[in-house]
Amino acid sequence: MKVVAFNGSPKKEGNTYHAIKLVAQELEKENIEVEIVHVGNKAIRGCTACNACGKNKNGRCIIEEDEVNQWIEKMKEADGIILGSPVYFSAIGGTMKSFLDRAFYVASTGSLLRHKVGASVVAVRRSGGIPTFNQLNNYINYAEMLMPSSNYWNVIHGRAPGEIVGDEEGKQIMRILGKNMAWLMKLVENGKEIVKEPERENKIYTNFIR
Numbered sequence: 001m002k003v004v005a006f007n008g009s010p011k012k013e014g015n016t017y018h019a020i021k022l023v024a025q026e027l028e029k030e031n032i033e034v035e036i037v038h039v040g041n042k043a044i045r046g047c048t049a050c051n052a053c054g055k056n057k058n059g060r061c062i063i064e065e066d067e068v069n070q071w072i073e074k075m076k077e078a079d080g081i082i083l084g085s086p087v088y089f090s091a092i093g094g095t096m097k098s099f100l101d102r103a104f105y106v107a108s109t110g111s112l113l114r115h116k117v118g119a120s121v122v123a124v125r126r127s128g129g130i131p132t133f134n135q136l137n138n139y140i141n142y143a144e145m146l147m148p149s150s151n152y153w154n155v156i157h158g159r160a161p162g163e164i165v166g167d168e169e170g171k172q173i174m175r176i177l178g179k180n181m182a183w184l185m186k187l188v189e190n191g192k193e194i195v196k197e198p199e200r201e202n203k204i205y206t207n208f209i210r
Contacts (some may be wrong), residue, residue: 001185002033004074005082008096009040014161015123016040016084019174022156023082023121026178032080032185037071039099040086044068046098053106061102072103072112080117080185081145083136090128092135104139111144111200117185118145119177122155123164129155146188148180 005024009016017036024034044066052062059076060069075081083100085092092100107113120136122129133153140147154177156170157163164170 001031001079001189002035002077003027003080003082003181003185004071004078005034005036005084006039006071006096006099007036008083008085008093008099009123010093010095011161012038012041014086015156015158015164016086016121018158018162018164019121019123019156019170020082020084022171022174023119023178023181026175027080027182030182030186032182034082035074035078037074039071040093040095042067042095044095044098044102047101047105054109057109059106059110059112061106063102068099068102071099072106075103075107075116076112078116079189080119080181081113081140082119082121082181083139084121084123085132085136087122087124087128087132090131092132097135100136100139104143107143108203113143113145114200115188115197116143116145117148117181117188118143119148119181120154121174121177124155124157125159126157129153129157146184148177148184150174150177150180 005020085096118140122133150173152173157167
């Protein structure tokens, strides 16, 4: 089994990376491969609301000038996905959000991530961790993914790269998340031939103004 983790920080090995690594270490103990993709230092434009992916239904974004389609392929091939972001004004980093908006909209056109295991992790200096965590989880919930939990919200604290090693509770949160994610992934993998997957329903769209 494999997990692909997306690091939304501009810093390649900042605290978001180290948070992901704490989760990855527990996954790797269970023989689950983890690949970390650095998103936060790339030039990624936002969704243009063209709906070409919805019309084409080919699992690709029509914008080809960046790496988003390559990352979507990694998501499709993975059994589990980790979304990691620093906190910018109590929110997801801009580059990461641009990627997630496009990737998850493409995924929604064909339920490409349905019933994969997904988790979010957040690194923050002081405040805004929970709003950012909730924002990341919105993508996972919308995609009908399965979400493991920890013993607290998945937020770890530190300012300079590596400072999170001083957050003992934060490190425990990441360890437990990794263990629970590995367990849930194995449940899904081993249960496929035993428990029938619920039938997929086509999305119903309701507009409030008619």
